[in-house]
Amino acid sequence: MIVGTAGHIDHGKTTLVKALTGTDADRLKEEKARGITIDLGFAYARFADEAITGFIDVPGHERFIHTMLAGAGGIDYALLVVAADDGIKPQTTEHLAILDLLGVSRGLVCITKADLAPPERLDELAEQIQLLLAPTTLKDIDILPVSAASGWNIDALKQRLADAERATTAASAEGRFRLAVDRSFTLSGAGTVVTGTVLSGSVAVGDRVTISPPGLSARIRSIHAQNQQAERGVAGQRCALNLAGEGISKDAITRGDMVLDPTLHAPTTRIDVELSVLDSEPKPLSDWFSARFHHASAETGARIVPLEGPVAPGSRGKVQLVLDRPIATTVGDRFILRDVSAQRTIGGGRLLDLRAPLRKRRTPERLSFLDAAALSDAGEALRAMLDTSPYLVDLQAFAQDRALSEAQLQSAITSAAAEIIESPSGRHALSAAHRQQFSDEVQTLLATFHADNPDLQGMGRERLRLQVTPRLPAPAFLTALRAEQAAGRIILEGAFVRVPGHEVRLTGQEEEIYGQILPFLQGEDRFRPFRVRDFAENLGLDEREIRRVLKLCARLGRLDQIRHDHFFTRQTTAEMVEIIRDVAAKTERGEFTAALFRDRVNNGRKVAIEILEFFDRQGITIRRGDLRRINPHRLDLYSGETESTAGVVSGKD
Template structure:
């Protein structure tokens, strides 16, 4: 358990911690000289069996509230200190408001210097404190009079802390690891050491971690958890990590950084959140209101964009926070806002979305999304998000932004009864209702297209994607279409999609003419076939008729029109793609010239360039000056093997039954 002190300056927080632990948390020379706490102090003690209780002692002076906030973010239990002779003071109230905004509901109040007050004064102060607590998250906190000088109430306080330690629920050790850095220093013989509170997950010696938001990779060389050497550190503990790695130094890691599981490194500077404004504010918060943002141990400037109108004092509404610099955070994290002059606390709240959009941020759809995202339970949030636009959740982003482990993500999927669309690089979820609606919508669009275009092979895959709701990203859409094809509900033909019963046919006379043309497009001459006018002269048929038949065959997926007068069979087009892949694989940096391709297909330079320009237009190749490289993102339609380097003609991928042919004009 981590206990955080709170209270006005000179009310005895540090003295009380020393009485409980034997440790003087004022470690700086200036703190000794001035007799006040300036920076965070740390101490540890055993109150309950083998458990170690950690203390974060924070400054009470108003000038150091920002330091207090750096230590308050990860506490489990609050110890609010009020001096009997001084009573409730401004920083008492501000610290209490901060604890309330952070959602700290477990704690007690220690009335220090109790030996300086008579029983009547203690009774009146107890009533006064109780009244102040009544409207906060600490309304049930016990109030104990103590005196370090007289030894009064110290043992009872230790008993209460022991009971609280035993009652502390297990933290989110199943999540992914996050540690909020509050100190970074160099230890002789060890190197760089960072300390902080583990917010979620666990970390072990030898683990790879990332320092975010900078993105520096590091290895954990050793761990101290709750001031003891350990092999692992867990959520809810204060840990010191000895880190090693390129660029890792005490100056490269500062207070406000996060040490995280590498999967979680995705800093953001635009966040949507719930914001509660304190009743003590005198003005509403309007458009682009400037403030200081405190999250865990980080602090930065922000501008506030209200999403539901200006926020009046005492109100809670949705806002967008535009940060001066990126931070590492997670959905559900608490934050505090202070004014730009650092004189008062404005309010605080909870983060709802780390990938907030700059446009359409106030639309009804967006506000519905934030309402769903506000649910704390991962399974409930996932189920709610699947029922609001865009009716689709990227599961990897969902898990990353909530610091969920794979096991926790799978539990959320089961809880939400979600349908998962999973491919090699995509993992999205739909509700069962939306997955069924997707299938129905695909059938409706295909049916309507075939009625309007009976002579076309099918609809282009991208055109279909843009007409279907929910609109899936291209990789997920392809995975979904393949599932539909496996179920027999549609047919994928290259870049085209059709219903199983749809087929465009040539007439008997047109088939006869195509049968006369086809031999000239195959065989040894397939990479340099005759032009349309050559066919017209050789077959004695009008050139326009030849071109019409070949264009119709292109719609049917039998041929591809490379240029105005050049047609290649679909098998030849696919074979040329496989050759290009092999040429690129053998070329330095994967870049090849037109000459290398020309030599492989053994045709003229002009025709070779026309063929490559065709593939440029389709996105299969990308040209840079005189060289080209393969675009791997357009090869999902070409699943056949790459030919061997011996140029053997029998290695054509079209001989494989699982090969998918490319469709011109996609």
């Protein structure tokens, strides 16, 4: 269990921690000289069997509230300290408001210096404290008078802490590892050490981690968990990690950084949140209101963009936070906002979406999506998000933003009864209803297209993708279409899609003309085919009729019209794509010239350039100056119609 102190300056927080643990948490020379806590202090003690209770002692002075916030984010139990002689003071109220905004619900109020006050004063102060606690998450906690100087009730306090330690449920270590750094220093003979509270998951000696947002990679050399040497640190513990790696130093890692599982490294500067504004605020928060953002041990400037109108004092609303610098965080984490002059706490709340959009951020669809994302259970959130526009969830982003392990993600998928589409672009989830809607819309759109265009081979794949709901990324869309083809509902023909019953046929005379032309488009000269007028001269046919038949065959997918006068069979076009892939693969950077391609197909420079420009238009190749490279995302246009259709499975299986 991690216990955090809270309360006004000079109310005896550090003295009380020393009485409980035997450790003076004021470690800095200036702290001892001035007799006040300036930075976070730490101490440990055993109250319940072998369990180790950790204490974070925070400053009480108003100038150091930002430091208090750096320690308050990971506590399990609050020790709110009020001096009997001084009573409730400004930082008592502000610290309590912060604990309330952070959702801390377990704790105890200690009336310190209680041996110096008469019983009636203690009773009066207890009543005042109860009124102060009433509207907060700590409304049900007890009040205990103590004296660190005389030792009065210290044993009773230790027993309360022992009971709380036994009642503390071990935090789940199933999620991915995150530790909020509050100190970074160099230890002689060891190197760089960082300390902080483990917010989720676990880490072991030898594991690779990333320091975010800087993106430094490190290896765990050793671990101290709850002030003891350990092989593993888990969620809910205070840990010291000895790190090794290129660029790792005490100056490279600062308070506010996060040590985390490398898969979670995705710092952000734009976050949609649910914000509660304290009723002490003088006026509503409107567009571009400036504030200081506090999350875990991080602090940065922020601008507030309300999403549902100005947020009034004492109310709650959705807002977008635009941060001055990137931070590493997770959906569901708590945050605090203070004013830019660091004189008051404005409010706080929960993070809802780490990938907040710049545009269309206030639409009803967007606000409904945030309502879904606000659900704390991952499975319930996923189910709700799948029923909200855009009706599609990128599972990698979903798991990353919530620090979910693969097992937790699979559990959420099962709970949401989600359908999964796996493709080169990743895993995407949609509900069973929207998966069926997708299939139905494909059928409807193709039927309409065929009715309007009876002489065309089929509908362009990209055109179809942009009209179907939910709109899938191109690789996922192709995977879904292949599943539709495997079920016999559609036929894929290169870049075109049609229903099985639709077929455009040539007349007998047109087939005869095509049969005469085809031999000239195949064989050794397939990369150097005749022009239309050459066919007319060799076959003794009308040039306009030959051009009409060739264009009709191109619409049917038998041929590709490279230029006005040049046609290639679809098989030859696919063969040239493979040649281009081979040419590019043999160059140092995957870039090639027209001359390299021309030499492989052994045709003229002009025709080779015409062919490459055709591939440029289709997106197969990307040109920069005289060089081209392959676009791997478009190669499937000529990959054939017999590729695997696997990839669509049910999350219920």
